[in-house]
Amino acid sequence: MSESTLSAGTRVFDPDAIRADFPILQRKIHGQELVYLDNAATTQKPKQVIKSLTDYYEQTNANVHRGVHTLSMEATNGYEVARTKVAKFINAPRSEEVIWTRNTSESLNLVAATWAEANISEGDNIVITAMEHHSNIVPWQQLAFKKGAEIRYLSHNDDGVINFVDASSVIDSRTKLVSVTHMSNVLGTINPVAKLAELAHDVGAVILVDAAQSVPHMPVDVQAIDADFLAFSAHKMLGPTGIGVLWGRLDLLEEMPPYMFGGDMILEVTYEGAKWNDLPYKFEAGTPNIADAFATGAAVDYLSDLGMENVWQHEQELTAYAMEQILSLDNVKVLGPQDSSQRGGVISFVHDTIHPHDLGTALDQQGIAIRTGHHCAMPLVRSYDVVAAARASFYIYNTRSEVDALVNGISETEGYFNR
Ligand SMILES: Cc1ncc(COP(=O)(O)O)c(C=O)c1O
Structure with a gap:
């Protein structure tokens, strides 16, 4: 926190x-x-979130980023305003660092398929805790199988608290990624992610925080915890299903290859090839979940008011x-x-x-x-x-x-x- x-x-x-x-x-x-x-x-x-969905479909519905007509411009504006609200909510330095995904699971898979695919090689290791949700285990296992990398687990004591004596030996010079839950969805444990970020950064690794159970419940400031990536879902914080967030550090996101290909994520396409769009659009192929972004903005407003x-x-x-x-x-x-x-x-x-x-x-x-x-x-x-x-x-x-x-x-x- x-x-x-x-x-x-x-x-x-x-x-x-x-x-x-x-x-x-x-x-x-x-x-x-x-x-x-x-x-x-x-x-x-809450009714404020439900109303934002009906208001959107009754008053604004249009595709984003493509039109010059009023509805399209209003849809684009609302979609981007919601992104800005999310950025402020987690104290992200820039709203371009906020990528809309479908949920926490997709945010984690995005990092696995792009950053990790490009940066993890044979003999490297990925450190997670023994209290992760399947969404923060399986993508890393699959990547490790493919690359010949190793998955290492940070242990915890009977009370569900991470064992730090163990942590400094588990995280070593071959660690490329530490990916940990901020709060366990089973044990309720709140993990000291800032301390884990320090251990990760000391060996030149990147830290990904699974914030599915923390962002909805406590103030989370990505800069204060020194995270490199952070993932969460709107549906666990009053928002609709079908939309989530990946926040990432600008320099990392800029270097990462795209996750999916298609409309909106390109700057230019020729018969021979394509150039990628700027952030955040490089990671948002196709028509996005516009209505649910509006409603996520309403959920963030509701929580921020409280x-x-x-x-x-x-x-x-x-x-x-x-x-x-x-x-x-x-x-x-x-x-x-x-x-x-x-x-x-x-x-x-x-x-x-x-x-x-x-x-x-x-x-x-x-x-x-x-x-x-x-x-x-x-x-x-x-x-x-x-x-x-x-x-x-x-x-x-x-x-x-x-x-x-x-x-x-x-x-x-x-x-x-x-x-
Ligand atoms: C800690 C944690 N991580 C990831 C997830 C996956 O979230 P989603 O199903 O919204 O992708 C959950 C869902 O319960 C969770 O509790």
């Missing part, structure tokens, strides 16, 4: 007022109030309360840091006797939505000697009474299974 040059927010953080902005929270599930605790998978959308320090504080308080309540249950074990100040608003847990899928199904009957399974981090979940875990994850609209509903729901389910 940065010292923060970022906005402190202009709106009072009032959970009741916030909840009123989310139409879906009025829904009943099996006749019960919806308690939505699956925010690490995707968050709900202030990311306030978002983070709310989640820290709620997580501390939830940890206390969940840990007070006899048959439940929480994965990851037991000290809530070392984690974000994600709590994965296993019950001694109830399978997570049974627990998730029983909670759904009570209107409570949690995640169950391997959370796209199979090696990590298996390292705890379990095949699946239940996960509750929080966001700006969640309340203490929803945590109470979860804990009561677990107790009720125990009663049912032990009957």
Whole structure:
């Protein structure tokens, strides 16, 4: 988290007022109030974001960068304004460094297919942590197979905290890339990415931060953490599905070959060849996701109005309360840091006797939505000697009474299974 040059927010953080902005929270599930605790998978959308989509299609819809007519110019302007908002939100030095992608996964694949393809050779190594999402494992494994490079894992202790004694030997002179999650989507651990950036830079490596679970929840300043690349998805931060961001350092992006080829990413095409467009368009082939860029801008506005320090504080308080309540249950074990100040608003847990899928199904009957399974981090979940875990994850609209509903729901389910 940065010292923060970022906005402190202009709106009072009032959970009741916030909840009123989310139409879906009025829904009943099996006749019960919806308690939505699956925010690490995707968050709900406020009416401001939904309206930006309908406004776009009702008032502006046109293709970008190609037209001289009013609608096309308005679409182009809105698309670029949204990029500028994202750049400001993460304190990127320039908006051309913000590339629109489909999601975090595509952002990571883009770096693997371009920067890593050009810079990683046989005998080099790529360092990731043992707590990565599949999206930050599989692209590197594939690249390593192809290039004859090595994948190395930074280990963590039982509490899910990275082992730094180990880190300084794992990252060495053959390390070309360190690619780490800022916050684990299973353990909730917040990794000290600035410290890892220092270790990476000391050996001349580049650091990529998977910020899918951090940018939505805490102030993230790419300059303060000294990242080289940063990836995140709009759908985990109130925005629509189908759009994400890759931020990269200008000099790296400029040297990288394109990811996809086609319209908009070229400056000039002849029958013999083509010249690439300037940043960021070099990486945005074809008609982009214009409507969802507008809506991402609206999501960024919503969070900026609340202030990311306030978002983070709310989640820290709620997580501390939830940890206390969940840990007070006899048959439940929480994965990851037991000290809530070392984690974000994600709590994965296993019950001694109830399978997570049974627990998730029983909670759904009570209107409570949690995640169950391997959370796209199979090696990590298996390292705890379990095949699946239940996960509750929080966001700006969640309340203490929803945590109470979860804990009561677990107790009720125990009663049912032990009957
Ligand atoms: C830490 C982390 N990285 C990457 C991803 C992949 O995000 P997406 O599915 O939006 O590409 C997720 C999604 O849950 C995640 O939690």
